[in-house]
Amino acid sequence: MMISPGQPPDxxxxxxxxIDRLRDAARRLRGIANRTPIHRSRWLNEQVGCEVxxxxxxxxxxxxxxxxxxxxxxxxxxPDSAGVLTYSSGNHAQSVALASATLGLRAVIIMxxxxxxxxxxxxxxxxxxxxxxxxxxxxxxxSTTRELLGxxxxxxxxxxxxxxxxxxxxxxxQGTAGLELLEDAGALDAIWVPCGGGGLVSGTAVAAAGVCxxxxxxxxxxxxxxxxxxxxxxxxxxTVTNPPTIADGARTPYLGRYTFPLVVRYVSEMMTVREDxxxxxxxxxxxxxxxxxxxxxxLGLAGLLARAAAGELPYRRVGVIISGGNLDPAVVSDLIRLxxxxx
Amino acid sequence: MMISPGQPPDxxxxxxxxIDRLRDAARRLRGIANRTPIHRSRWLNEQVGCEVxxxxxxxxxxxxxxxxxxxxxxxxxxPDSAGVLTYSSGNHAQSVALASATLGLRAVIIMxxxxxxxxxxxxxxxxxxxxxxxxxxxxxxxSTTRELLGxxxxxxxxxxxxxxxxxxxxxxxQGTAGLELLEDAGALDAIWVPCGGGGLVSGTAVAAAGVCxxxxxxxxxxxxxxxxxxxxxxxxxxTVTNPPTIADGARTPYLGRYTFPLVVRYVSEMMTVREDxxxxxxxxxxxxxxxxxxxxxxLGLAGLLARAAAGELPYRRVGVIISGGNLDPAVVSDLIRLxxxxx
Numbered sequence: 294m295m296i297s298p299g300q301p302p303d304x305x306x307x308x309x310x311x312i313d314r315l316r317d318a319a320r321r322l323r324g325i326a327n328r329t330p331i332h333r334s335r336w337l338n339e340q341v342g343c344e345v346x347x348x349x350x351x352x353x354x355x356x357x358x359x360x361x362x363x364x365x366x367x368x369x370x371x372p373d374s375a376g377v378l379t380y381s382s383g384n385h386a387q388s389v390a391l392a393s394a395t396l397g398l399r400a401v402i403i404m405x406x407x408x409x410x411x412x413x414x415x416x417x418x419x420x421x422x423x424x425x426x427x428x429x430x431x432x433x434x435x436s437t438t439r440e441l442l443g444x445x446x447x448x449x450x451x452x453x454x455x456x457x458x459x460x461x462x463x464x465x466x467q468g469t470a471g472l473e474l475l476e477d478a479g480a481l482d483a484i485w486v487p488c489g490g491g492g493l494v495s496g497t498a499v500a501a502a503g504v505c506x507x508x509x510x511x512x513x514x515x516x517x518x519x520x521x522x523x524x525x526x527x528x529x530x531x532t533v534t535n536p537p538t539i540a541d542g543a544r545t546p547y548l549g550r551y552t553f554p555l556v557v558r559y560v561s562e563m564m565t566v567r568e569d570x571x572x573x574x575x576x577x578x579x580x581x582x583x584x585x586x587x588x589x590x591x592l593g594l595a596g597l598l599a600r601a602a603a604g605e606l607p608y609r610r611v612g613v614i615i616s617g618g619n620l621d622p623a624v625v626s627d628l629i630r631l632x633x634x635x636x
Numbered sequence: 637m638m639i640s641p642g643q644p645p646d647x648x649x650x651x652x653x654x655i656d657r658l659r660d661a662a663r664r665l666r667g668i669a670n671r672t673p674i675h676r677s678r679w680l681n682e683q684v685g686c687e688v689x690x691x692x693x694x695x696x697x698x699x700x701x702x703x704x705x706x707x708x709x710x711x712x713x714x715p716d717s718a719g720v721l722t723y724s725s726g727n728h729a730q731s732v733a734l735a736s737a738t739l740g741l742r743a744v745i746i747m748x749x750x751x752x753x754x755x756x757x758x759x760x761x762x763x764x765x766x767x768x769x770x771x772x773x774x775x776x777x778x779s780t781t782r783e784l785l786g787x788x789x790x791x792x793x794x795x796x797x798x799x800x801x802x803x804x805x806x807x808x809x810q811g812t813a814g815l816e817l818l819e820d821a822g823a824l825d826a827i828w829v830p831c832g833g834g835g836l837v838s839g840t841a842v843a844a845a846g847v848c849x850x851x852x853x854x855x856x857x858x859x860x861x862x863x864x865x866x867x868x869x870x871x872x873x874x875t876v877t878n879p880p881t882i883a884d885g886a887r888t889p890y891l892g893r894y895t896f897p898l899v900v901r902y903v904s905e906m907m908t909v910r911e912d913x914x915x916x917x918x919x920x921x922x923x924x925x926x927x928x929x930x931x932x933x934x935l936g937l938a939g940l941l942a943r944a945a946a947g948e949l950p951y952r953r954v955g956v957i958i959s960g961g962n963l964d965p966a967v968v969s970d971l972i973r974l975x976x977x978x979x
Contacts, residue, residue, distance in 0.1 A: 330673065354678075356926060515931070579963070579965050580964075580965065583695060583961035584926070584927075585926040585928055618926035622919055622922055622972055623972060628965070631967055
């Protein structure tokens with residue numbers, strides 16, 4: 294199913310995610326997902342010289358936008374479905390587990406046995422409320438890959454695989470975050486969006502194309518994990534392997550079959566930020582906006598601040614999406630070190 | 637002006653702060669102070685077995701409820717006032733500086749020369765926009781006290797002293813936080829409130845007595861700085877001296893002339909929490925609610941969680957006030973250590 298490195302995007306897939314699909318997703322999520330607040334900051338507005346509207350998906354259920362896509366995809370399964378399977382060590386796993394519990398589905402989650410205990414515990418907590426047979430399967434990442442193991446279990450048990458980003462229903466769900474931002478803030482000139490596998494940024498770009506076509510969508514990646522930026526610039530799929538960025542949500546190796554053409558068509562621009570800029574943005578959220586934001590979640594602000602520092606901000610009203618708030622307090626000291634040691 | 641240790645509260649001062657004074661303060665603050673949001677958490681509700689409404693003064697201007705009282709007091713000065721003076725190394729200093737800038741007043745702020753550089757810088761930033769002659773006066777805490785120095789400067793220059801908590805207009809301003817909580821959440825059975833000098837807890841108690849008399853108000857102090865709890869229990873003013881609690885906002889030595897009788901009359905109960913409980917509550921805000929809360933700001937949640945753990949929570953709907961969010965990221969590692977090392 295995956296697209297091969299070096300290939301161009303398959304533009305025939307572009308209609309799989311449309312503004313109508315986003316609106317359908319928004320209807321399904323109503324009353325289930327949180328309509329997260331938009332925060333503003335006088336200090337930040339003065340720093341960058343324009344009005345900034347910050348969409349706080351840190352206050353989404355499970356602490357990240359991922360719940361939107363997972364719930365949307367699961368709620369569209371056939372009623373006779375035997376259940377779902379996914380592999381993730383991060384926010385997507387918890388999202389599928391919680392969505393399964395909410396919908397009464399069976400879920401099997403595949404997670405490496407070195408995933409943080411707190412994430413395994415949270416996922417188990419949600420699975421305990423999902424349908425019987427739901428379980429967390431741990432595997433040794435040295436001996437097999439999660440895709441192989443996942444395919445084997447899914448085929449044997451008739452489960453539907455719900456991937457973390459490369460699925461039209463997942464992308465449409467993620468895009469509702471951008472849709473809400475534009476609905477609640479009104480027209481914006483540009484929105485900075487964190488980019489890992491491209492689900493959030495492409496979904497948000499589809500939303501903007503539908504309701505505010507003049508709004509530029511700028512995807513932000515770590516410099517150390519710049520596969521999407523290079524793919525965007527070259528028109529051929531580029532990859533990274535286990536990039537050592539602190540933004541763990543952006544360590545994804547490549548854009549997907551669906552997200553690549555959507556990014557190429559709808560995203561205005563891709564940019565990268567240094568590790569010290571990511572750390573500084575995450576700490577700025579903490580110190581100035583009093584918001585807990587994980588490193589990946591701070592990519593958007595890091596991009597905006599970099600542009601402002603370069604004097605490249607010809608806008609009046611801009612948006613920033615915080616993708617998630619699952620920051621381990623133990624990581625704060627790493628952020629302080631990284632900010633002080635400009636890479 | 638201060639009340640002497642061992643003295644009973646002067647109950648004749650009780651009418652200096654009434655629900656009408658709070659409503660006046662609320663009118664003055666409208667459009668100036670933020671009407672801070674109330675956050676809720678499914679996880680927390682399940683933990684404690686009732687519905688919890690969290691008033692987030694971390695999102696107040698200057699990051700703490702202190703702006704309410706400072707602005708209310710300053711806005712009531714006579715138009716011919718020569719300006720104001722205050723002494724504080726914390727959120728009150730920044731609040732008076734910002735309120736002076738907003739009102740175009742002259743402000744002199746007295747701060748120890750060992751106050752955190754970030755707080756001095758923030759205060760200077762606000763003072764730069766206040767009326768001419770505004771300044772930050774640093775002093776050596778080894779050679780003089782801030783009260784002596786403050787009185788000297790205030791008398792010489794005709795400035796009005798605005799103390800951090802023991803002033804009817806300051807208390808009425810702080811009480812608007814509790815008033816908003818009760819207006820936005822509806823009737824509550826109890827509210828847990830951080831207690832330092834007693835401005836927030838007594839103001840909130842006056843609010844509750846006015847609009848929801850059945851609501852219990854529970855003030856929470858660090859065990860290491862339990863002067864208000866002992867004063868409440870004995871009916872005589874008790875003091876502490878430089879208590880080594882991580883909750884720096886609760887290191888105040890004693891209740892004031894006004895706050896003592898108000899606490900005795902309107903507060904239902906005072907309780908203390910251990911340092912590890914304070915640290916754990918501050919980290920719970922970070923990990924679970926994605927809110928940045930300073931240690932003092934977490935006292936209310938620490939109190940609620942302690943009661944829940946003891947099975948002493950016969951309530952359906954309760955409130956918690958977060959007093960402030962000015963958490964130095966460098967302190968997070970201290971919080972982790974404290975949580976793990978139960979004192």
